[in-house]
Amino acid sequence: MLKKTLSALTWLCILITAFVSHPAWPQKPPKSKTPAQLKAAACCAEAEELRAQIANLSSLLSDLSAKQERDWVSVVMQVMELEGSTKRMESRLTDAESKYSELNNQIDIMQLQAAQTVTQTSADAIYDCSSLYQKNYRISGVYKLPPDDFLGSPELEVFCDMETTGGGWTIIQRRKSGLVSFFRDWKQYKQGFGSTRGDFWLGNEHIHRLSRRPTRLRVEMEDWEGTVRHAEYSRFALGNELNSYRLFLGNYSGNAGNDALLYHNNTAFSTKDKDNDNCLDKCAQLRKGGYWYNCCTDSNLNGVYYRLGEHTKHLDGITWYGWHGSSYSLRRVEMKIRPEDFQP
Numbered sequence: 001m002l003k004k005t006l007s008a009l010t011w012l013c014i015l016i017t018a019f020v021s022h023p024a025w026p027q028k029p030p031k032s033k034t035p036a037q038l039k040a041a042a043c044c045a046e047a048e049e050l051r052a053q054i055a056n057l058s059s060l061l062s063d064l065s066a067k068q069e070r071d072w073v074s075v076v077m078q079v080m081e082l083e084g085s086t087k088r089m090e091s092r093l094t095d096a097e098s099k100y101s102e103l104n105n106q107i108d109i110m111q112l113q114a115a116q117t118v119t120q121t122s123a124d125a126i127y128d129c130s131s132l133y134q135k136n137y138r139i140s141g142v143y144k145l146p147p148d149d150f151l152g153s154p155e156l157e158v159f160c161d162m163e164t165t166g167g168g169w170t171i172i173q174r175r176k177s178g179l180v181s182f183f184r185d186w187k188q189y190k191q192g193f194g195s196t197r198g199d200f201w202l203g204n205e206h207i208h209r210l211s212r213r214p215t216r217l218r219v220e221m222e223d224w225e226g227t228v229r230h231a232e233y234s235r236f237a238l239g240n241e242l243n244s245y246r247l248f249l250g251n252y253s254g255n256a257g258n259d260a261l262l263y264h265n266n267t268a269f270s271t272k273d274k275d276n277d278n279c280l281d282k283c284a285q286l287r288k289g290g291y292w293y294n295c296c297t298d299s300n301l302n303g304v305y306y307r308l309g310e311h312t313k314h315l316d317g318i319t320w321y322g323w324h325g326s327s328y329s330l331r332r333v334e335m336k337i338r339p340e341d342f343q344p
């Protein structure tokens with residue numbers, strides 16, 4: 001508004017000046033100006049010049065600020081792009097690393113199989129994870145044990161724990177996700193089921209074969225508070241199928257409270273379709289698993305997987321009475337074996 005008024009005033013000023021200084025120009029010759037007239041003319045010219053300068057400056061300023069804004073947006077875009085590409089690089093790196101380790105694992109296994117076909121003697125045979133450990137396979141994970149004609153064993157996928165107390169452990173059972181049902185029949189417990197990387201039972205036939213030489217059993221357990229306990233047994237063995245995969249255990253050691261497997265010592269294996277327990281009841285059906293049921297349990301490591309708090313009264317959860325009692329179902333269990341004479 002002020003600008004407009006100023007501009008109108010300026011124009012009025014110019015008109016008046018023009019009229020006063022040249023009332024009838026160009027018809028009449030110019031008269032000489034008075035000092036006051038000269039002063040007024042100079043003032044108007046200065047004001048005009050100033051106005052032009054201000055207009056120039058403000059347009060310059062708005063140009064500059066627009067440019068600054070454009071620059072800022074472009075900087076932000078560049079930063080965002082950089083961040084995105086860093087993330088993409090990181091994820092590619094992770095992919096590459098996991099592929100590399102997978103490949104390495106496969107190469108190891110292939111080398112192992114190649115070596116196995118060359119040296120077919122019992123001394124060099126790959127029995128289990130402890131044999132792999134002795135051949136310098138020191139990374140925990142999935143391995144394929146090659147078939148062995150000498151031992152009469154088929155190819156077998158196993159998960160090796162190469163870290164716990166020196167490594168060399170072959171995992172025979174794992175419960176950690178609850179995605180695999182353990183309420184299975186005799187044949188399935190005989191052959192094994194589940195996924196080697198997740199929840200599984202290696203199979204009574206395999207466990208029997210792997211425990212033919214003096215073997216140690218380690219049971220690791222974790223509760224829902226994240227506390228970890230273990231129980232270890234010397235002279236672990238499973239009888240053959242004619243012997244109903246009977247369990248044999250030596251001395252207990254560990255920190256899992258009272259020994260809750262001793263009660264199952266020298267007991268045959270039972271499943272829902274084969275009642276070999278020492279009870280009038282059908283323990284496998286009551287406890288919903290396959291296990292060395294006595295009458296019936298002090299532990300039920302192949303029971304039903306319950307989340308925290310779900311298991312209260314049916315006694316069919318994954319229990320270890322010596323630690324959390326009969327109504328607490330554990331979060332994670334791993335049973336693993338290795339030869340008694342294993343030297344890390």
Ligand SMILES: [Ca+2]
Nearest residue numbers: 279280281282
């Ligand atoms: Ca019975």
